[in-house]
Amino acid sequence: MDFAIPPELTLFVDSVRQFREKELMPLEPGFLRDGRFRSETRTALEEAGRRKGLWALEAPAEYGGQGIGMLATCLVAEELFKHPAMFEFGGSPEPALYQCTDEQKERFLYPIIKEDLRCCYAFTEPGGGSDVAAIRTTAVRDGSSWIINGTKTFISYAERAGFVILFATTDRELGAKGVTCFLVEKGTPGFSLSRPIPTMGDDWEPHELRFDNCVVPDANRLGPVGGGWQLAVEQLTHGRLKIAAYQLGIAQRCVDIAVEWAKNRVTWGKPIASRQAVQWMLADSVTELDAARLLTYRAAWLQDEGKPGETEAFMAKLYATEMAQRVTDRCLQILGGLGYSKELPIQSFYRQVRVWRIGHGTSEIHRWMIARDLLGSAARD
Template sequence: MDFTIPDEYRQLTESARRFRETELMPLEQQFLRDGAFSPELRTELEHKARRHGLWALDVPEEYGGQGVGTLGACLVAEELFKHPAMLQLGGSPEPILYSCTDEQKKRYLYPTIEEGLRSCYAFTEPDTGSDFAAVRTTAVRRGEGWVLNGTKTFISDVERAGFCIVFATTDPALGAKGITCFLVDIGTAGFEVSRPIPTMGDAWEPYELTFRDCEVGDEQRLGPVNGAWKLAADQLTHGRAKIAAFQLGIAQRCLDLAVDWAKERRTWGKPLASRQAIQWMIADSAVELDAARLLVYRAAWMADAGEDIHHAAYAAKLYATEMAQRVTDRSLQIFGGLGYSRELPIQSFYRQVRVWRIGHGTSEIHRWMIARKLLGLGSGD
């Protein structure tokens, strides 16, 4: 395996770095003070990013995207996540939308790529998150269409979404094999955004959603009846590689800040950098970040080579998210009280990285899947 980063990706990363420095960094103190960017400002920044060529990066060229692939998208995400607003670029649809019918593509996929239409992704429910088989939201056939009933919780990006990708059971006896996916427009009768859920994170506020006798036509069904399991698994795998890449930027920024501070701050007449306790925190962070980077780049490279990355993505996300937790913590420690203050981004990163050991599959479920493959165990073991 060749770990060289192709030149065109270096240029792309350079555009992302320039965008971060010119457009995002001047807003860092505002973000740290307010704890969030408004949805309008996020949209405006995405449009500015578009002018820097940062739009629909990993979307295949046949759909009008830039087709830079997973590695290119991961490198750009790594660069942008050095800012605590953790801006995700526009024009990149949830990969599940590539399974749309031609009609659905016109209504949902192309407007997402070309016009920045946004979706939210509703799988988790009050009674289930990790266990796909336990989805209780039902979709029942009525005439030519379907009627949805149930509650979804912790759903991100609702505030800017035009439609929701919803998972519902169509055959409860089949468990995970009885789930079907639907595209439901925001504003559809019977579909209500019930409440926001405040969290310890800055960048996200997820929502609870309620479906009460919500009627949708069969043309709103995405993929086969009882066929959502495979679509969701592929979607989650793609997302895991990207989430793992986010951690690299976060950890790199925190480590860079900590290194500079260790050289500057003096105690008992010497810089912190001269103390072995501090040196070891810096050395451990650098080595772990490097290891995570190799896992992430390998998973992305495998994806671009058309290989199955389920397990490479589990490993990359598991290691990178736990690495970022340790690196943000050590960096905060090196700054002492200043690290805990809202004047620096480290406390924001420290709180925000926590979610990724939970979302898109928890660390425990990732370990379970990795071990299950090694031990040759079946599902449920």
């Protein structure tokens, strides 16, 4: 299997690098001090990106976007996540929204691409995350509407979202085949952000969402009744590749900082770059980083080529997230107390990467799914 990064894509990613260096990096000291960007700051950065043509990158051209493809999306994410603020450009809808009806596209899809409407994705519940059969939020048909009851938890970006892509069970006996997707607008009676959930990561305070007899019209149902799981599979595969790419940027930035420090930090008359312990930590880190990069690029390339690649996405996300945990730990160790301080982003990255071994499917779930693909029915007996 052969793939390469086209020169024009390299030039495009260079423009993203320039944006990061000019717009994001001057804000890094304040971010490290405060542990967050205010929503107004993120909005201003998104608008700055829009003025530079960095908007709706993932949206297909037929919908008014730039349609850069999955490999390019991963390259952009890798570059942006060299900054600890987890910043992304606006205007790119969640993949599930391309399954909207024409009427739904006018209300939900196009406003994200053309304007500044945002959404969030609500799958995880207090009693279940990766297991779709564990979904307990219910949607019961009532004429031309659905009555939704339940709780979702650890939902990212809910405070900025104008609507929620919600997965609920419409027939619990059918398990995954009984899950249906709905588009629930903020302000709908019975829908509330019940509480923020403080976490150990900088600028990541997800929310708990509550649905108490929330009435949603059938016109807001996304896809067929019982078709939610297939929508989730496509959504999660896309998300796993982006998460893998995040780790590449994080790990690369940490290695860059550690290499520079090792060359200049002197102990007992020599730079610590001369110490074998430091050399091996860096050698292991760049080797694992390159392996994760190749896994991620391959899986993204397969998706762009329209070839099967779900298992490859599992492998990329699994390896990249565990790689980033090891690399950030080693780099923090190399810098010692300075790495632990808020003067540098390594401590922020160290805390941030921990969530990605859980979010969008735990590492254990990923290993299970890879094994199922490898072993077939024997893994299910």
